[in-house]
Structures are given as structure tokens and as C-alpha cells.
Amino acid sequence: MQNKVDICPLNRRAFIGRGTLILAGAATASLDFHNCFADTIKNTNTENVLRIALVTDVHYADKKTVGSRFYKESIAKIQTAAKEFKKQPIDFIVELGDLIDTARNMETDKKHLRLIDAELKKISANRYYVLGNHCVETLTKEEFLDVIGQQKSYFSFDQRGYHFVVLDANFRQDGVAYGRNNADWKDTKIPDAEIKWIKSDLSSTKLPTIIFLHQRLDIGNQEACAVKNSDKIRQIFEESGKVQLVLQGHHHSGGYSEINGIFYVTLLALIEGTGEKNNSFSTLEICPNGNFRLTGFLRQKSREIKTVAHQPHIVLKLF
Numbered sequence: 001m002q003n004k005v006d007i008c009p010l011n012r013r014a015f016i017g018r019g020t021l022i023l024a025g026a027a028t029a030s031l032d033f034h035n036c037f038a039d040t041i042k043n044t045n046t047e048n049v050l051r052i053a054l055v056t057d058v059h060y061a062d063k064k065t066v067g068s069r070f071y072k073e074s075i076a077k078i079q080t081a082a083k084e085f086k087k088q089p090i091d092f093i094v095e096l097g098d099l100i101d102t103a104r105n106m107e108t109d110k111k112h113l114r115l116i117d118a119e120l121k122k123i124s125a126n127r128y129y130v131l132g133n134h135c136v137e138t139l140t141k142e143e144f145l146d147v148i149g150q151q152k153s154y155f156s157f158d159q160r161g162y163h164f165v166v167l168d169a170n171f172r173q174d175g176v177a178y179g180r181n182n183a184d185w186k187d188t189k190i191p192d193a194e195i196k197w198i199k200s201d202l203s204s205t206k207l208p209t210i211i212f213l214h215q216r217l218d219i220g221n222q223e224a225c226a227v228k229n230s231d232k233i234r235q236i237f238e239e240s241g242k243v244q245l246v247l248q249g250h251h252h253s254g255g256y257s258e259i260n261g262i263f264y265v266t267l268l269a270l271i272e273g274t275g276e277k278n279n280s281f282s283t284l285e286i287c288p289n290g291n292f293r294l295t296g297f298l299r300q301k302s303r304e305i306k307t308v309a310h311q312p313h314i315v316l317k318l319f
Helices: 073-084 108-124 141-148 194-206 229-239
Strands: 022-023 050-055 091-095 125-127 153-158 162-166 207-211 243-248 255-259 261-268 280-286 292-298 301-308 309-318
Touching: 050 073, 050 153, 073 108, 073 280, 108 125, 125 194, 141 255, 162 194, 229 243, 229 261
Parallel strands: 022 309, 050 091, 091 125, 162 207, 207 243, 243 261
Antiparallel strands: 050 280, 153 162, 255 261, 280 292, 292 301, 301 309
């Protein structure tokens, strides 16, 4: 069996609009979050904080290591993340795509998927999966969704005054959905039917909105890791006036940008590197006042966004 590894080139551009970007050190390895940024905001009830567990690019498979990808270690890394997530209440967990790696065999892929899904289910019964290109390279979307017990590949839901949208960009530019060995990870697009749904969904909510997807929307359409109609999708987000934050995977080195008042965070891949020190996961915490804090563990950097009237453009800190 030939192992194919897709690698997105690192893009470190940050688009800074109305905000101020402050770099302040390395990743944090433990949770330290009290009173919704207690250094600046007092008397906030932490029980009202919405906490989301986040992992991406787990790439679990029982197969040999290729390059920096240690496929067999992903279960142990998820178990480590679970111990940290259990230290404080988690409302739900989101995996941002490429939960499994390609085994080139449908039944083996399903077996791997059941094993890793069982580990994530231990973290929270409320779990949402974003489809990645490897998830549907051998399996069809319907087969993947059936195993994990999720009805749709793109959908939305509300919780604690926020609107959450899960998107699926696993379509070729000709509109054909990825599945059963027809995928090209560099050829990805959100199709017209889904665009129509996005417009309708955003128009029907009055809540501030957070987007989850696998491929990147904040880089040029021509770049390998980009959704090839990302400019059109960003315009829809901006015109809605509701989207605050977009969380992405796929680009294993991570990234960040702020474009026209919307903040985009690309999380580091869990799969990269061997051993405990090379794990990568995070929690997103949302205060009632609209402030966000992404607490990164081990390789993942932490990011803090302080907002005014739910507009994420005041201060971004990485520490």
C-alpha cells in the first residue's frame, strides 16, 4: 500500500484590519482561565462560560509512520487531550477534519473510524465532525456519516446565545463530492447548493456566529490549502454582519488572520510529531460579554480576542 502525504505550504501572512496584533511568547501547556480574562474584566461568573473542545487532523490509522505523521499515536494523543478537557466542563467537542487517514480499504477505514470516534465520545457525547479530505478518500460521505452517527456534512445549531455553523468544502471545482478515490486535496470548493444554504442560514439567525470547516478560507484561492472560492464565501460572511470567528484545520502548520473584522484561526494538526510533547489541541471559551479565548495545549498557541458589541477587532494576543 502506497502512503500518500499531502503537505500545504506554510503561509504566515496575517491580515490585520481594525485590530492590533500582539505576539507574546510560546504555547501554553495547561489551562489558566478565570473570570473571563480576570486581569481586565472583573466579577464575571465563570459558570456562564461556554467551553468547546477542539482537535483537528487526527489522521488515525493503524499503519506505518510516514515522515512526521505518526498515525498509530493519535489514539494516545486523544486520550491525553481527554484528561485535560475533563478538568473543566465541556459543552461540546468539534473535530475539524481528517479524523482518520486513508487505509485504501473501506472496511479498514470504518474500523479506524469506530475506534477513534469511541475515544472522542468519552470526552463528550455532544460531538461534531467536520469532514476532511482524508475522511472521504476511500469512504463516501454517507458511509462516514453513518459510522459516526451524524446526519449531515454541513449544518448549524445554536447554544448559549451563539450560532455555530459546520461547513463541508469537500467538493471538486466541477461540483462532484469527494468520495471513493475521486478526491484531490488541492481541488476543493464549496458548491452552489451549499452556498445557497449558507446565505439562508445566516439570514435566518440573529445570533453572533462561529464557523467550523476543514480547508482554509483566509488565503488566496490559488493556494494549495485554500477553498477555491474562498473569496466568495468570505464576502457572504462579511455581508451577513454576524460571523465573528472561523476555525479551520487542514494546514498542519496552523495560521491566523483577520480580514474585514472576521478572525480566522487555523489550528495545528494533532498528528504531527511523536510523543507527548508533540501533541496539539485546544479549548475555545466564550464569555457572556462576547470575549473569546483559545487556550492551546503543548504545540498549539493560545489566542485571546477581546470584543466590543460582539465585534472581534479590538485586541488579539498570542501567548
